[in-house]
Amino acid sequence: MGEWKREVAWLVVALVVVFGIHVGLRVALHTDSPLVIVVSGSMEPVFYRGDIVLLRGVTSPDQVEVGDVIVYKRPGYEYPIIHRVRYVSTVKINGRPETCYVTWGDNNPVPDPPYPSSEGPLEVLLPEGYMAGCVPAYAVEAKAEMVFPKIGLIPLWIRTALGLG
Template sequence: MLTKLSGSQLRQTLVQALSFSLVLTTAFMFWKGLSVITDSPSPIVVVLSGSMEPAFQRGDILFLWNRNPKVKVGDIVVYNVNGRDIPIVHRVVRNHVSPSKQLLLTKGDNNGLDDVELYSYKQYYLNREKEVIGAVKAYVPWAGYITILLSENVWAKYLLLATMGILAAFQRD
């Protein structure tokens, strides 16, 4: 393919490839920079369920902060549980603090029961240091619906890729 391209076409193709890689590396550096600033492996998350209604709706984007050593009862935290890939966003309803660690019990605002059933087997509290990704500090309503659309519908991913490909093809002419 590269042998059939003229010098200017080859140069244009290389410039486009470099521009694309610049966009990707910039996004990656931005994400990693936010991770360092917030001390969170995932500083931005999307609400995927209605368990925190009315505080947060499905599709809201949450901004996390993990620099505070302790969280209080009433704070909304995002945590991971062993064996589950998707982080959970719920409110702290009970707090046990010792000099060495903080244990938390969480519950979704729209749920009838606490989260003990969501935790790992025979686990009754979350370890703040090990399982909590961060506490919610800000949010943008509805802005995460595109992420939900792309993750729940394979056809949407292909439609987006096809549209980008068609736009790229028309841009070359």
């Protein structure tokens, strides 16, 4: 077999293996995005920009506790947000109780802003006596399980160089 054919064969095998691992992780961890690259410094020193975080899907509010790092999508934001749960409460949305999480990055001084809902911005009263925004359980997609430091720096650099992020 010619040298170029061998190289093409190895490339095809590598792509199949990577694709298989990705599909396997999606199934095993119950999430469409089992690996995410950290794009900001809001969670330093736990996660740094360029770290890759392994996620496990969240299907029920009882899977999330204070101290967990969750991933949620917020309307108007391009990337999912990955922040720590600091407080759990209940709010009423359309007359029904909904679990709601007060979150903020370990490197941020204040909680995340109120989550927009059909009832208006979601907020809860914290034990310290002030109002804080909260994230409804239905917006939570996953929680962090493991971090792979810095291996996402190259894809971040490529995205930046191409003007994609």
